[in-house]
Amino acid sequence: MRWTLKPTPNTITTTALAEQLNIPIKIATLLVQRGIDTFDKARQFFRPSLEDLHDPFLMKDMDKAVSRINTAFEREENILVYGDYDVDGTTSVALMSSYLLSHYSQVATYIPDRYAEGYGVSYKSIDYAHDNDITLIIALDCGIKAIDKIAYAKKLGIDFIVCDHHRPGSELPDAVAVLDPKRPDCKYPYNELCGCGVGFKLIQALEQVKGLPVKTLIPYLDLVATAIGADIVPITGENRVLAFYGLEVINTLPRTGIKALIQNIKKDVLTITDVVFIIAPRINAAGRIKHGLHAVELLTEQDEVLAQEMAASIESFNAERKDLDKLITVEALEQIKFHKEEKRKTSVVYQENWHKGVIGIVASRLIETYYRPTLVFTRSGEKLAASARSVKGFDVYEALEACSDHIEQFGGHKYAAGLTLSETQYEGFKNKFEEVVSSSIEDRLLIPEILIDSTLELEEITPKFYRILRQFAPFGPGNMAPVFMTKNLIDTGYGKCVGASDDHLKCTVTQMKSAVQIGAIGFNLGDKCSLIANKKTFSAAYSLDLNEWNGNVSIQLRLKDIQE
Structure with a gap:
């Protein structure tokens, strides 16, 4: 584990900001590191406002999309809302379909089958639309590379509106609106929206044309916040x-389906981390194990009893998903060892079942075991399909582009992508990917960084410091929970390994020549117990959170690593 200390920003700027806001200098430092260096930027950061959302019509083709949907209403056309089977796709479909259905009845939904159709727009869905006299498809979280399929739809008299956030290829699809x-030619001021976020901008534009304010759409923001968290886009x-307003909805008046998913969670306030680790995996499990439509049905269901039945089914899908990923992870690790590939710069594994x-x-x-760009392949019909994941600082999408001679189809982001190829x-491909990564990745990127x-x-x-720090939330990429380092720490004598297998480290620390004592917990740091024994001094990297025990609440260090 390597520790990297961020550069200290300009002291004149941080001192001025600390005085203006009446906050500790360390808090001002954290703000300036995040690009928040004026009073107005700090106000926007600490007091997020719907008024700060951009005009949706600044997005290229938004006028065309709104016009085409309103024409469909006037002509009483059948509309199909189409989305990918992951969290971003299913929340997008739930958002768009429920919004349209509140104004117009002739709306159907479609999620492709992960196994029969694969990722993105499928020919099968277009044939389905044609057979059902559907003349407009709104594709969400996919479509930007569906050149041939959208051309095929056009021949059948079906128009497409694409709402996507993935990188386009050299050619854009021939849709009514993209x-x-x-898009290189889109001048929209913010380009980090997720697919559901782009869908939200479209319904914001539809409301705006009717002269209605964006606050009428607050009930949809639980879906948007869920997609933002799950898709790991910058917050x-x-x-x-x-995300801020979406979390408020989740915590106060969530839609029936989300309420059913979180009813057994013993927490007063859910954070974006809870969305990522509790809500998102369950929504995802539907598309992974059964079919993504189960997730859309849950997210649009208004009957509480039915929603609870659906949530119970999804809970069972999630349990099955956990068992599968544990088993396959063990098999994949064994494969790497069997082929003696521990020293490679990449992990590429395949088993057809x-x-x-x-x-x-x-x-x-x-x-988590071999910190390097990784692809896991399985058989998908006649082809092999893979999911790619990367390490911080390395663009796996670009690496895959360099291997395109071996690939039939691929898409995704800097850190996550999917692809198909011939067996x-x-x-x-495996050899080329190793060659590309080996020649381009810096060795330091192969060591996990704090x-x-x-x-x-x-x-x-x-308490004041922590109170202000909590207002930095919601945390995520671009605004991660602050990580601090303290040197010359000593365990007060209560340090021990805890957990069933002594996996975790629990202690109370003080600093040399200090009277302050504070509790600390380090999950999966049980192997570092010896570093704190016998009053040895050590350094800790940690974030801050609250420890609640027997009705007492105290600030604690959430240890990320410790060093001598």
Whole structure:
């Protein structure tokens, strides 16, 4: 584990900001590191407002999309809302279909089958639309690369509106409107929206044309916040506003389906982390194990009893998903050892009967053991399909582009992608991917990094400091929970390994020449117990959270690593 301390920003700027806001200098430092260096930016950061959302019509083709939907209403056309089978796709479909159905009855939904159709727009869905006299398809979280399929739909008299956030290829699909802030010719001020976020901008535009304010759409923001968390997009700019209000909805008046999913969670306030680790995996499990439509049905269901039955089914899908990903991870690790590939710069594994629905999770699990760009392949019909995951700082999408001679189809992001190829190309691809990564990745990127925002003395951890720090939430990429480093720590004598297998480290620390004592917990740091024994001094990298025990609440260090 390597520790990297972020550069200290300009002291004149941080001192001025600390005085203006009446906050500790360390808090001002954290703000300036995040690009928040004026009073107005700080106001926007600490008080997210729906008024700060951009005009949706700044997005290229938004006027065309709104016009085409309103024409469909006037002509009484049948509309199909189409989305991918992951969390971003299913929340997008739930958002768009429920919004349209509140104004118009002739709306159907479609999620492709992960196994029969694969990712993105499918020919089968277009044939389904044609057979059912559907003349407009709104594709969400996919479509930006569906050149041939959208051309096929056009021949059948079916129009497409694409709402995507993935990188476009060299050619855009021939759709009525292509809404994607990553289009090179789109001047929209914020290009980090998720697919559900782009869908939200479309319904915001539809409301705006009717003269209605954006606050009428607040009930949809639980879906948007869930997609933002699950898709790991930066929680900056518009995403921060949407996530902030979406979490408020989740915590106060969530839709019936989300309420059913979280009814057994013993927490007063859910954070974006809870969304990522509790809500999102369950929504995802439907598409991984059964079919993504189960998730859409749950997210649009208004009857509480039915929603609870659906949530129970999804809970069982999630339990099955957990069992599968544990089993496949063990098999994949064995395969790496069997082929003596521990020293490579990449992990590429394949077994034809691995469950396609969990290979992305398995890729992430493998990175926990071998910290390097990873692909997990399985058979999908005649082809092999893979999920790719990367390590911080390395663009796996670009690496896959360099291997395109071996690939039939691929798409995704810097850190996560999917692809298909012919089985005859597998060995060639595996060798080429290793060659590309080996020649381009810096060795330091193959060592997990803890990025430390600031050094901190224990005396500085006061209730006021923590109270302000909590207002930095919601946390996520672009605004991660601050990580601090404190040197010259000593265990007060209560340090021990805890957990069934002594996996975790629990202690109470003080600093040399300090009277302050504070509790600390380090999950999966049980092997570091010896570093704190016998009053040895050590350094800790940690974030801050609250420890609640027997009705007492105290600030504690959530240890990420310790060093001598």
